[in-house]
Amino acid sequence: MPVVFGTEDGVYRASTIPFDDATRVLAVDRVMRVQRGLGAEDVFACSKTGLYRSTDGGRTWSDLSVPREEVYSVCVSPDGERLYAGTHPAHLYVSEDEGESWRELEGFQELPSRKEWFTPRHRNEAHVRSLETHPDAPDRVVAGVEVGGVHISDDRGETWTERRDGIHDDVHHVFVRDPAEYIASCGNGLYRTRDAGRRWTRLDEDIAHRYFREAIDHDGRLYAAAARGSPGTWRGESGADAGLFVFTDDDETVITVSYPGEPREIVLAWTVANGHVVAGTNDGRVLREVDDEWETSGRIPAGIRSLCVV
Template sequence: MAILVGTRDGVYRTVGVPVEDVNQVLDSGDTPRVRTFPGVDGVFAASKSGLYRSTDAGQTWDNLGVPREEVYSVVVSSDGERLYAGTHPAHLYVSTDDGETWDELEGFQNLPSRDQWHTPRHRNEAHVRSLGVHPETPDRVIAGVEVGGVHVSDDQGETWTERRDGVHDDVHHVLILDPDEYVASTGDGLYRTRDAGRSWTRLDTDLDHRYFREAFTLDGRLYAAAARSSPGTWSGENGADAILVESADTGETFETVSYPGKPEEVVLAWTVVDGVVLAGTNDGSLISRDLDGTWTDMGQLSAGIRSLAVC
């Protein structure tokens, strides 16, 4: 079992935790997503230098040649027939031949709010930060845009419907819980929908931290982390001034828990190792949740962690 870690300077690989032997296996620059998909061979790394795939547990990689170099998100349809890539600027591409060729999904550019998608921090442009599908709805694609909201396609990405009303438009990640239930982590709050984005409920109203990067779920428990504000403020004595929260009722209530690195470090990435939650922070720390609910230090990388995957 290998753990692949997407960081701000590429992908690192380690075998097991606690971390003892870490090697950089892909010099891809900033890598927001490292992902595996059920029933699909290999691991994918979406990075600012391209979309890469490894079929030998991260030891060697191939660039899949997405038409735009900066790839922020990737997903495979649950039937394994289509590979999607989301880029910066915000465009969507699909491949039906394992990345040999790509077609742009032009309908994504026709959404009514398209001209409003931009953020000064990213050359006044937007990017497709999150892509998701659910096994029961293989033709449905859910896209989260930073900055641009949530959008849903029910026909393999050909046409799209805006689902951005009621959710903050600075979308970092959309966690797919079932075909119609999603949790959106945004720059101003954590939101849940139970009707595929037609309506949204804010979950963090009792918390005093608003900047969420990604939520995660395992065995019915929801995990999320938040900083008090955006990354530009993650310096000084309190660093990110972050919290880690858990919920046993899909976000109806949250418990704030202690973890190594608090409050300076904020959790940005999640995965599961041998049935245990493993998380990574902006300062390169790996922490895991013991069976008794205690969070434990599992080692340190030299670069800030953006994403985690096990293969």
């Protein structure tokens, strides 16, 4: 089962997990996200230099020419008719011809808080960091903005409603468990909603670490990792000073687990391969959970920001 890695140095591909080596298959600037499409070997790569697509499991790639160069997120509607791309600055585009042409979803710019979406460390701008859909709500699109909060459309991206009250607005990823339940990983906290963002609760109140990048659900357990501070603090003897956490009992119980590379390395990306949870760290280490223990399953020669099974 091939795995594709989005890294600080392009896209890498390994034919299986564990692996002895991996091949760089797309030489581009920093890759923000790799994500499966609907086809068996369909995969996308969002990067600082564009949105790329592979239809052969990550071996070869083509540029989809999104109107703005820096693409941070992508998703496909459950019926396959719409391809969405989120960019920096924070704009949202849709293609209804598999990336041949693009149209801006102008309703996204009309959200009341739009003028507040900026942060000095990103050129006083924001970006659409996360885009998700769910097959049981095919017209709904969930967008996470860094920095700007969570927003929802129920008409395939044409009009939008804010769901940012009660959540930290530095949103890195929104994991959609079902049409109404989401887990948001933020620069200050891990949040859950069970009513499509109308109310948010924190899951990390008993955790000293606050900087979360992404979460995943597998076999009734929620996996997340966090550092004590943002990437600018990941220096010195303790590095990221990170922890890895598993939530059980309907997210009520949190367990801190040990893993190779801790605490210097932080897990930034997750997937599931052959029934095992697989993780990637900021130092290029690939981890796999086997019988509740974590082992190193390979190395990538660049920090891993995202990964997915093809």
